[in-house]
Amino acid sequence: MSRSSSISGFPELLPQQRLVEQRFIAALERVFELNGFSSINTRAIEPMDQLLRKGETSKEVYVLRRLQADADGSSDSGLGLHFDLTVPFARYVLENAGQLQFPFRRYQIQPCWRGERPQEGRFREFWQADIDIVDRDELSPHYEIEVPLVVAEAFAALPLPPMTMHANNRKLCQGFFKGLGLADPMAAIQLMDKRDKVGPDVLADLLRKELGASEEQARLCLAFAQICTDDSSFAERVRELGVEDPMLDEGLAELTAVIEGVRAVEPGLIKADMSIARGLDYYTGTVYETFMSGYERLGSVCSGGRYDELAANNKYRFPGVGMSVGLSRILVPLLDDGVVAASRDVPTCVLVALPDVDSRPDCEALARKLRARGIATQVAPAAQKYGKQIRFAQRRTIPFVVFPDAEGGEPQVRDIRNGEQVAFDPQTWQPPSEDLWPQLEHSGS
Amino acid sequence: MSRSSSISGFPELLPQQRLVEQRFIAALERVFELNGFSSINTRAIEPMDQLLRKGETSKEVYVLRRLQADADGSSDSGLGLHFDLTVPFARYVLENAGQLQFPFRRYQIQPCWRGERPQEGRFREFWQADIDIVDRDELSPHYEIEVPLVVAEAFAALPLPPMTMHANNRKLCQGFFKGLGLADPMAAIQLMDKRDKVGPDVLADLLRKELGASEEQARLCLAFAQICTDDSSFAERVRELGVEDPMLDEGLAELTAVIEGVRAVEPGLIKADMSIARGLDYYTGTVYETFMSGYERLGSVCSGGRYDELAANNKYRFPGVGMSVGLSRILVPLLDDGVVAASRDVPTCVLVALPDVDSRPDCEALARKLRARGIATQVAPAAQKYGKQIRFAQRRTIPFVVFPDAEGGEPQVRDIRNGEQVAFDPQTWQPPSEDLWPQLEHSGS
Numbered sequence: 001m002s003r004s005s006s007i008s009g010f011p012e013l014l015p016q017q018r019l020v021e022q023r024f025i026a027a028l029e030r031v032f033e034l035n036g037f038s039s040i041n042t043r044a045i046e047p048m049d050q051l052l053r054k055g056e057t058s059k060e061v062y063v064l065r066r067l068q069a070d071a072d073g074s075s076d077s078g079l080g081l082h083f084d085l086t087v088p089f090a091r092y093v094l095e096n097a098g099q100l101q102f103p104f105r106r107y108q109i110q111p112c113w114r115g116e117r118p119q120e121g122r123f124r125e126f127w128q129a130d131i132d133i134v135d136r137d138e139l140s141p142h143y144e145i146e147v148p149l150v151v152a153e154a155f156a157a158l159p160l161p162p163m164t165m166h167a168n169n170r171k172l173c174q175g176f177f178k179g180l181g182l183a184d185p186m187a188a189i190q191l192m193d194k195r196d197k198v199g200p201d202v203l204a205d206l207l208r209k210e211l212g213a214s215e216e217q218a219r220l221c222l223a224f225a226q227i228c229t230d231d232s233s234f235a236e237r238v239r240e241l242g243v244e245d246p247m248l249d250e251g252l253a254e255l256t257a258v259i260e261g262v263r264a265v266e267p268g269l270i271k272a273d274m275s276i277a278r279g280l281d282y283y284t285g286t287v288y289e290t291f292m293s294g295y296e297r298l299g300s301v302c303s304g305g306r307y308d309e310l311a312a313n314n315k316y317r318f319p320g321v322g323m324s325v326g327l328s329r330i331l332v333p334l335l336d337d338g339v340v341a342a343s344r345d346v347p348t349c350v351l352v353a354l355p356d357v358d359s360r361p362d363c364e365a366l367a368r369k370l371r372a373r374g375i376a377t378q379v380a381p382a383a384q385k386y387g388k389q390i391r392f393a394q395r396r397t398i399p400f401v402v403f404p405d406a407e408g409g410e411p412q413v414r415d416i417r418n419g420e421q422v423a424f425d426p427q428t429w430q431p432p433s434e435d436l437w438p439q440l441e442h443s444g445s
Numbered sequence: 446m447s448r449s450s451s452i453s454g455f456p457e458l459l460p461q462q463r464l465v466e467q468r469f470i471a472a473l474e475r476v477f478e479l480n481g482f483s484s485i486n487t488r489a490i491e492p493m494d495q496l497l498r499k500g501e502t503s504k505e506v507y508v509l510r511r512l513q514a515d516a517d518g519s520s521d522s523g524l525g526l527h528f529d530l531t532v533p534f535a536r537y538v539l540e541n542a543g544q545l546q547f548p549f550r551r552y553q554i555q556p557c558w559r560g561e562r563p564q565e566g567r568f569r570e571f572w573q574a575d576i577d578i579v580d581r582d583e584l585s586p587h588y589e590i591e592v593p594l595v596v597a598e599a600f601a602a603l604p605l606p607p608m609t610m611h612a613n614n615r616k617l618c619q620g621f622f623k624g625l626g627l628a629d630p631m632a633a634i635q636l637m638d639k640r641d642k643v644g645p646d647v648l649a650d651l652l653r654k655e656l657g658a659s660e661e662q663a664r665l666c667l668a669f670a671q672i673c674t675d676d677s678s679f680a681e682r683v684r685e686l687g688v689e690d691p692m693l694d695e696g697l698a699e700l701t702a703v704i705e706g707v708r709a710v711e712p713g714l715i716k717a718d719m720s721i722a723r724g725l726d727y728y729t730g731t732v733y734e735t736f737m738s739g740y741e742r743l744g745s746v747c748s749g750g751r752y753d754e755l756a757a758n759n760k761y762r763f764p765g766v767g768m769s770v771g772l773s774r775i776l777v778p779l780l781d782d783g784v785v786a787a788s789r790d791v792p793t794c795v796l797v798a799l800p801d802v803d804s805r806p807d808c809e810a811l812a813r814k815l816r817a818r819g820i821a822t823q824v825a826p827a828a829q830k831y832g833k834q835i836r837f838a839q840r841r842t843i844p845f846v847v848f849p850d851a852e853g854g855e856p857q858v859r860d861i862r863n864g865e866q867v868a869f870d871p872q873t874w875q876p877p878s879e880d881l882w883p884q885l886e887h888s889g890s
Contacts, residue, residue: 006540007524010490014544015483015551022484033792033882034816036823038460039467043570044489044556045455060513066560067506067525079452080512095451099459101790101841103826106460111489115511125488140826142805153816264806345546347478360587361709371479371598378481381548381585396546437478 009118010125011328016345017335021127023342023440024158024331025109028129031154032107037131040106042088044113045079050091060114081113085130085324086282090311093134093318102318103135103143109327121298121329129154130304132322134311139319141254144286144306145261151290151302151323152269159340159442160330162293163302166228166273167258170283170305172251173274176224176238179245180217186281187211188221193277195225196299225275231263232256234272258286284308288323295333301326341443344397347376349431350413351393352402354380363404366411369426375436390416399435402426454563455570456773461790462780466572468787468885469603469776470554473574476599477552482576485551487533489558490524495536505559526558530575530769531727535756538579538763547763548580548588554772566743566774574599575749577767579756584764586699589731589751590706596735596747596768597714604785604887605775607738608747611673611718612703615728615750617696618719621669621683624690625662631726632656633666638722640670641744670720676708677701679717703731729753733768740778746771787883789842792821794876795858796838797847799825808849811856814871820881835861844880847871 013021029039051061062081082088085108093100109129118124131150133143148165155163170189177185188211195203200222207213207221220241227237235252255272262270278287285306292301304323311318334340350370352363363379370377380389386403393401393416402424406412413424458466474484496506507526527533530553538545554574563569576595578588593610600608618637622630633656640648645667652658652666665686672682680697700717707715723732730751737746749768756763779785795815797808808824815822825834831848838846838861847869851857858869 007488007490007492010488012487012537012540013485014541015485015549018484018486021486034819034821036791036793036821038791039463040460041458041463041466043452043455043457044558045452045570047452060511062509063512064507064509064526067508068560081509092457095457096459104460105823113489115513125490135826146809265809346481346483348481364591364710374479376479376481378550381580 009123011123011332013335016342019342019345019347019438020335020340020440021327021331023438024327025129027157027440028109028154028325028327029107031150031157032131035105035150035153037105037107037150040089040092040108041110042082042085042092042108044081044111046082046088046091048078048080050087051080051083053087060116062113062115083114084112085110085128086132086310086322089130089132089322090318093311094313097136097313097316097318103133103139105131105133107131121295121301121326121333123328123332126326126328127331129325129327130322132320134318134320136316136318139306139308139321141257141285142261143321144254144258147304147321147323148258148262148270148288149265151325152266154325159440160292160334161295161339163269163290164293165262165270165288165290165302166276167255167270167286167288168273168276168278169251169255169258169286170278171247171285172238172255173277175245175248175251176241176243177221179243179248180220182211182213182217184211189277190279190281192221192225192275193279195275195277200225227272227274229272230268232259232272234259234274238274254285278303278305282307282310284319286321290323292330295330298329298333301330338443341441342438343434343441344399344438346396346398347438348378348396348398349375349435349437350377350400350402351389351398352377352379352404353386353389354383355403355405356383359383359404366402366404366426370429373427375431390414400431454568456568456777458780461787464787464790464792464883465780465785465885466772466776468883469772470572470574472602472885473554473599473770473772474552476595476602477576480550480595480598482550482552482595485534485537485553486555487527487530487537487553489526489556491527491533491536493523493525495532496525496528498532505561507558507560528559529557530555530573531577531755531767534575534577534767535763538756539758542581542758542761542763548578548584550576550578552576566740566746566771566778568773568777571771571773572776574770574772575767577765579763579765581761581763584751584753584766586702586730587706588766589699589703592749592766592768593703593707593715593733594710596770597711599770600747604885605737605779606740606784608714608735609738610707610715610733610735610747611721612700612715613718613721613723613732614696614700614703615723615730615732616692617683617700618722620690620693620696621686621688622666624688624693625665627656627658627662629656634722635724635726637666637670637720638724640720640722645670672717672719674717675713677704677717679704679719683719699730723748723750727752727755729764731766735768737775740775743774743778746775783888786886786888788879788886789844789883791841791843792883793823793841793843794820794880794882795822795845795847796834796843797822797824797849798831798834799828800848800850801828804828804849811847811849811871815874818872818875820876835859845876 064079111127173189174185177188182188204218207218259272276289283305287305289300290302302325306321308319352367367377402413404411411424412421414421509524556572618634619630622633627633649663652663704717721734728750732750734745735747747770751766753764797812812822812824847858849856856869857866859866
């Protein structure tokens with residue numbers, strides 16, 4: 001593993017890995033903006049009462065204190081680092097509701113912090129890339145089709161292993177457990193979310209012990225969670241379990257629309273999967289998880305859903321639907337495995353060789369001419385022998401070296417990968433377009 | 446002031462302001478990469494002993510604690526948020542020295558945190574954009590000319606008021622105060638740094654009381670600090686003060702080389718200014734400050750210098766030179782004053798109008814065709830009357846609306862700024878290049 005991690009859970013990338021991360025982020029930004037999403041950044045900190053509104057993650061929050069707070073008697077306690085981008089976004093929407101245009105389409109790419117135990121793909125500092133569409137009072141259901149399609153378009157722009165989305169619907173689950181006669185459907189959903197961790201036997205046990213489910217109810221819960229289809233046939237299979245409830249009907253209809261809507265544009269992208277629960281309690285409609293082929297062990301790398309009650313003030317509520325791409329969770333394992341790389345290690349396309357110390361101003365002037373034409377150029381650090389200057393470029397994988405005084409004092413440029421050397425005019429020479437800037441590459445064997 | 450600031454000192458931008466910030470950052474990144482600088486990101490947190498190595502800012506550090514640390518008996522104390530990007534960079538260089546290529550050119554654009562009292566241009570969370578060049582053991586002095594030129598190139602790529610850099614040299618100051626006979630030259634430098642705050646009279650007083658300077662020594666210190674020239678004539682004016690010291694000679698020669706080197710490329714950019722001190726004790730050569738015309742009250746908006754001893758391990762030392770652009774300090778006041786803006790509020794270039802609900806899949810397909818050609822497009826949220834759909838675009842300053850069924854069912858596109866409407870083919874229609882993406886604009890009157 002090449003990245004440094006002197007403090008566990010806080011990964012840092014080497015410059016050539018960071019180049020990959022930058023290209024990843026740029027590709028996401030481009031796709032999100034092509035789809036009309038505006039970027040926002042929120043401050044890293046939130047009031048603790050905002051962060052603790054939801055129970056589950058509260059214990060993982062990093063709390064802040066000013067070192068001088070002790071000395072001057074004041075206190076910043078009550079502030080913590082955000083652990084996701086959804087809570088800050090909800091707060092941002094409420095604070096700026098009067099100045100935003102609804103439906104508001106936003107993306108947000110920032111680090112988040114959680115004090116949980118680090119493991120593969122799970123860090124204490126990690127980058128998320130979120131998109132959400134929120135509206136005022138009512139949110140049209142077609143956005144539940146659009147959001148996963150935008151995310152899929154972003155994934156397709158990157159050299160990633162295949163991604164599969166799994167969707168479910170909160171009303172469908174809640175209606176099913178209610179229709180089944182379980183007293184606390186939300187508790188059932190949160191239990192079902194542990195299915196992958198504990199396995200079906202323990203889960204059945206928990207359903208009986210914690211929720212007072214009968215053998216038959218537990219059996220039907222497990223049968224329900226096993227339903228997973230590529231198309232809308234899941235609805236029939238759920239109905240075959242014989243449970244009836246109006247909320248179940250509503251959820252089945254909503255999920256059918258999402259699965260069919262996505263399938264019409266991207267066949268094979270999304271499955272209806274009754275085992276997907278999403279423990280967080282703010283989802284009210286469709287929920288999504290995404291798995292990366294060959295990296296299923298990482299769990300979901302992109303999750304989200306529809307929430308109708310996350311943000312509300314005295315006048316309005318702001319329902320929304322969004323997905324959150326686990327940028328670090330995806331990227332760091334792929335970098336560790338050498339699956340993605342950049343076509344070179346540095347932005348520099350051209351090294352201008354330095355014939356002697358006194359030529360530096362002329363060489364810098366030549367470099368400026370190339371930069372003015374959008375070609376990344378630096379001048380060699382010292383007037384060493386040309387062999388040494390070429391090795392300087394090779395070690396950094398800079399593809400081209402310009403010799404200002406090559407043939408009879410005329411400049412030439414060498415592609416140091418194949419040794420080809422030709423006459424050089426700084427006003428007209430152009431590198432092949434794939435060499436202009438580092439490119440993302442799938443380097444898996 | 447349009448940005449929200451529900452917690453003082455933690456500014457947040459509206460989406461249209463964030464668009465400006467994004468374009469700012471993209472312009473900086475591009476210029477830095479054109480000059481062969483590699484991006485790195487460091488984690489937001491550092492061990493407290495790293496953060497407290499320098500005295501002055503220690504009291505402003507935000508200390509972290511995991512909320513559950515109390516419960517599980519463990520502790521994360523000993524971690525704090527970084528207050529600049531220099532300390533993390535020095536640590537990064539040491540940790541990764543074996544895997545970096547020297548001289549190492551890096552840029553780094555990230556938020557920093559300081560618990561100091563917020564005021565105009567000074568925030569508790571603020572973005573910095575740093576460039577540095579570090580080498581192993583020896584750093585060639587020509588980088589002290591290169592770094593301010595790269596920063597000036599970045600400023601020139603942005604719609605900013607004119608910037609003026611002021612440079613001094615730590616050896617020059619130290620040599621001057623030593624040659625003058627002051628016992629503690631570093632203490633004198635730190636006192637001189639307060640000159641702007643306290644004024645010359647109080648400063649003279651402090652020099653006498655705190656450093657035991659005589660009337661004549663204090664007078665010469667003040668005369669020294671008043672020397673400020675556009676060219677290398679400062680050296681003669683310093684010599685006229687009659688102070689002699691070998692380190693002063695060295696500093697005069699170094700600063701002369703920097704001033705003349707920068708002046709040869711960018712006349713008028715840089716001044717030699719003996720009043721520039723930079724309180725931080727790690728600088729050992731050239732120091733820089735930068736002032737924005739009309740915004741001198743913000744203080745320096747881009748500072749830096751040469752440091753020979755910031756990073757060292759058992760085998761090597763890593764001298765460097767860098768400058769730090771105060772991105773938030775520059776941008777937030779300009780946004781507040783309406784001096785910079787983007788040419789529109791959202792990334793979207795085209796709104797596809799929705800004739801009726803059933804047309805959504807067709808309209809989305811049309812939008813995908815435009816997006817595939819790099820044109821940011823979204824579909825109207827609802828099949829309202831076209832007048833309403835046009836107003837939807839107007840409120841967001843989306844320049845073009847496509848009507849899929851305009852004339853005899855054939856699509857047309859309207860520039861809603863001038864009402865011009867023409868036939869539309871999604872495979873060939875192209876917006877004017879200045880409309881493709883939002884552009885940065887200087888909107889000052």
